[in-house]
Amino acid sequence: MKLYRALPAVPAVALIGAGWFANRLEPSVLGLPFLLAWIVAWVLGTSLSMWIVYRLDRRQPDS
Amino acid sequence: MNAALAVIGATFAVALLLGIRARSGRQMNLAEWAVGGRRFGAILVFLLLVGEIYTTFTFLGASGWAYGRGAPAFYILCYGAVAYIMSYWLAPAIWRYARDHDLVSQPDFFVQKYRSRALGTLVALVGVVALIPYLVLQLKGLGIIVSEASFGAVSPTMAIWIGVAGVVGYVMISGIHGSAWTAVIKDILILGVAIFLGLYLPAKLHGGFGPMFARIEAAAPGFLTLPARGQSASWFASTVLLTALGFYLWPHTFGSIYSAKSGDAFRKNAVVMPLYQLVMLFVFFVGFAAKLAVPGLEGTDADLALLRVSVATFDPWLVGLIGAAGVLTALVPGSMILMAAGTIVAKNVWRSGRSPADPAVARLAKLLVPVVAAVALWFTLRGGDSIVALLLMGYSLVTQLAPALLFSLLPRNPLTATGAIAGLLAGVATVAAVTLGGSNFATLMPWAPSAIQDLNVGFAALLINVTVAWLVSLGTGSRGPDYS
Incomplete structure (x- = not known):
């Protein structure tokens, strides 16, 4: 188990717990209520973290 | 015949033709029909998966939830992302096992892993019972979309009959190849329609996102955050987790994992799919824009929000295009569901234990397609508003x-x-x-x-x-x- 593979846990927790971490209107981002902006940001973060894992996985063909 | 109806009709005809042509001289044994001979590359797998995921429930349901419930709708944006994270590791493992053991259906996986045909039959039954309400939902959505978008020229019942006949036809002829190619048009259309509506309506009706959300908050304080009780933060977290778990467990989604050429297709998709998920954001915007523009849709009528605001705002031809996108969001998942249901009943209930190479199983699977469609038609036309309850039950069942x-x-x-x-x-x-x-x-x-x-x-x-x-x-x- 390589440590970088735990990276996607960060966006997963941020999204699942969005109601606890970000249940606010302000500050609004690009006109969006904060809760929605938080979720959009972490969906993008999901994609980014999966890309990083994918790139690192490719470098290690042994796994 | 009005302009909207002409656009919807033409799109339906093109999709149907593409679906039927997709067969193009292939010998249709069960593996070819149900899992495309395991030759689909990352792009076709992507199209199939998003084809299944963006259904009428997301098109009408997500805008309807944003319209009717506000912030709790945001869970729809989250669970897909969580499911894609899991799929990065789960889907290649499932795919490899399916390839090594020549599996064609979801229950096959359990039969092989547990060496138990009884478990396979049970999984098959649970799957079919969960799929029927899902199919009913697509058909109901289809009826609503066509009748609303054609300005009432076609009744929901007639739309449903025509849609079902078309889908049964191309599923029996082309199997999964038909679904993959219809999914191509569907995705282009839905992407265009959702982004256009999501950007245009807030700007046109409210002068931008900021003013729109400010007006909503003023009209309904607390609408854009989760409430303290009911659909609260803990409801949100548990629902995201459960639906993410169930995401790949729908028999047709599980089955489309088998269609890939390599396990790498899923790893690439886990990177791209969350971005595509953001299409939902625009669908939410439509629901929010409709909230103040066409108020008063209560209960299940909230699902009409997207269509009502479109009809109120646009020319008939554009409404027709929106309706056409909606029709395809019903047909593509509908075709996958029909195929999955036919395959698992034929292979894991009726002829449990037969080899997938047996032509009798393939014949039976295809013959079951109109039967499953007829059952779903019966439930759809019988009416009743318990569909959402049934769908939630379906989700809990596959989980x-x-x-x-x-x-x-x-x-x-x-x-x-x-x-x-x-x-x-x-x-x-x-x-x-x-x-x-x-x-x-x-x-x-x-x-x-x-x-x-x-x-x-x-x-x-x-x-x-x-x-x-x-x-x-x-x-x-x-x-x-x-x-x-």
Whole structure:
């Protein structure tokens, strides 16, 4: 188990717990209520973290 | 015949033609028909998966939830992302096992892992029972879309009959090849329509996102955050988790994993799919824009929000294009569901144990397509508003397959076949009892703190499932024959 593979846990927790971490209107981002902006940001973060894992996985063909 | 109807009709005809042509001289045995001979590359797999995921429920339901409930709708944006993270590791493992053992249906996986045809039959039955309401929902959506978008020129019933006839035709002829190619047009259309509507309507009706959300907050304070009780933060977290677990457990989604050429297709998709998920954001914007523009849609009528605001704002030809996109969001998943249901009934219930190479099984699977369609038609035309309840029950049902699946992927599976069967039966019984009885954590545990009462009741069933499966497995030997 390589440590970088735990990276996607960060966006997963941020999204699942969005109601606890970000249940606010302000500050609004690009006109969006904060809760929605938080979720959009972490969906993008999901994609980014999966890309990083994918790139690192490719470098290690042994796994 | 109005302009909207002409656009919808033309799109339907093109999709149908593409679907039928997709066969192009292939010999249709069961593996070719149901899983495309396992030759689909990353792009076709992507199209199939998003084709299944963006259904009428997301098109009408997500805008309807944003319109009717506000912030709780945001869960729809989250669970897909969480599911894609899991799929990065789960889907290639499932795919490799399916290829090595020549599997064509979801129950096949359980039959092979647990060396138990009885478990396979049970999984097949649970899958079909969960799929029927999902199909009914697509058909109902189809009827609503065509009748609203054609300004009432075509009745919902007639639209449903025509749609079903077309889909049954191309599924029987082309199988999964037809679905993949129809998905291509569908995705281009839905992407264009959703982004256009999501950007245009807030700007045109409210002068931008900021003013729109400010007006909504002024009209309905608290609408854009989760409430303290009911659909609260703990409801949100538990619902995201449960639906993410169930995401790949729908029989047709599970089956489309088999269609890939390599396991790498899923890893690439896990990177791209979350971005595509953001299409939902624009669908939410439409729902929010409609809230102040076409107020007063109550209860299940909230699902009409997207179409009503479109009809009120645009020329008929554009409404027709929106309707056409909507029709395809019903047809593509509908075709996948029909195929999956036909395959699992033919292979895992009726002719349990036969080889997938047996032409009789392939013939039976195709013949079952119109039968499944007829059953769904009957439920659709019978009416009743219990569809959402049935769909939620379907979701809870497929989620019950999660323990048996996840444990089977461990190097040493702690569950025996008997244990898996017992757990699944207990979980399914709990789902049925809780759904039909209308209970939830609040009624079951009136003394518990609200954070626990608001948990999605699906968790109770899952917990009972795992406990029973584990206890029965302990009693029936720690491990059965060697599973490879």
